[in-house]
Amino acid sequence: MDTHRTGDLQIDQDPDAQRHHWIAERVGWTVITLVILAALLGLFGSGWLSEASVGTPEGALRLEYSRFGRFLAPTTLRLQLGPDVIHEGRVSLWLNRDYIEAAQVQRILPPPEAVKAGADRLTYVLRVSDTGRPTTVTIHLEPDRVGSLSGQIGVAGHKPLRFDQFIHP
C-alpha cells in the first residue's frame, strides 16, 4: 500500500478524495432534506399530497382515499352515500376483485350483512338507516401488493368511481 509522510506522520492523506467526499456529503444532506419534506407533504403515505377524492357529478357517491400507501400498512376508503342510493335501509356496494385481492379488506364499517362474489367484483350488502340523509361507509384495507393499484367502487344503478393508488414497498 502506498503510504506518504506528512511531517513526521506516516499517513494516507488524500485531500482530493476528501474534498469529493465532503461535496458528496452535502449533496446527501440536500437529498435527505428533500425526502423529509416530500414525506411531510405526503408523497410516501399520509399527508396533503396523498389526500384525494372522487365523486359522481350528481353527488350520489363520493370517495375519499389516499393516493399513496405502504405495503401492509393500514389505509382507508371513506365512501359518502347520498340518500338516493339507499333502498329499504340497505345499500349494495361493490369493489372490483383485482383491487380487493391486492388491498386486503380488513374491516368494513358498518359490517356487511352479506357478501356476494361476482365474476369480477365483490358486492357487500350493508344496512344503513333510511332517514333521507347522507351517510358514510368506511373500508379499512391493508395493501399486500406493491406498485399501482386501480380500484373501482360503485353502487348498483349508479356510475362507478375509479381511483388509483400507489403502494410503496
Add this chain to the structure above:
Amino acid sequence: MDAVLRAAVVYLFLLLVFRIAGRRMLSQTTTFDLVLLLIIAEATQQGLLGNDFSVTNAFLVIITLIGIEIALTALKRRSARIEKWIDGVPSIIIEDGRPLKDRMEKARIEERDILAAARTGYGLERMDQIKYAVLERNGDISIIPKQRSG
C-alpha cells in the same frame, strides 16, 4: 407525514429523557446498563414504527433521525448556547488532588469512579497523583496526572 412526525417526537423525547438522566448514565457500561439500553431500544421501536412494517416507513424513520441529527449539529455549530443545553458542559471535579465534593455530589460521581478512571487510563494509584479530573460532556472522566518529577 406520520413517519416523520413520529421519528421527530421520539428523537426529542429521547434527547430530553437522556439529558435529564444525566451524562453518566450511558457511559457507565455495566452489564445492566447494556441490558437497559436494549430494552429501551425495543420499547422505542414500537413507537417509532407503529403498525407499519414497510421498508418505506423504516427508511423514512431512519432518514428523519439522521436528518435531525445533522440539523442539530449544524445548529450547535452556530449557537454555543444551544450546544451547551444539548450536550452539557465539562466540569472540573478534582483540582490539585482535592475533590470538589459539591460538584461530585450534583453529578452523582463517587471518588471510586474517579480512582477507577485514573487506574484504567493512567495506572495512577492514589488521589494525590491526580492534578485534574474533569467530567467531560460525553460522561467520561478524564484525568490529568501530576508530573512525576513534581
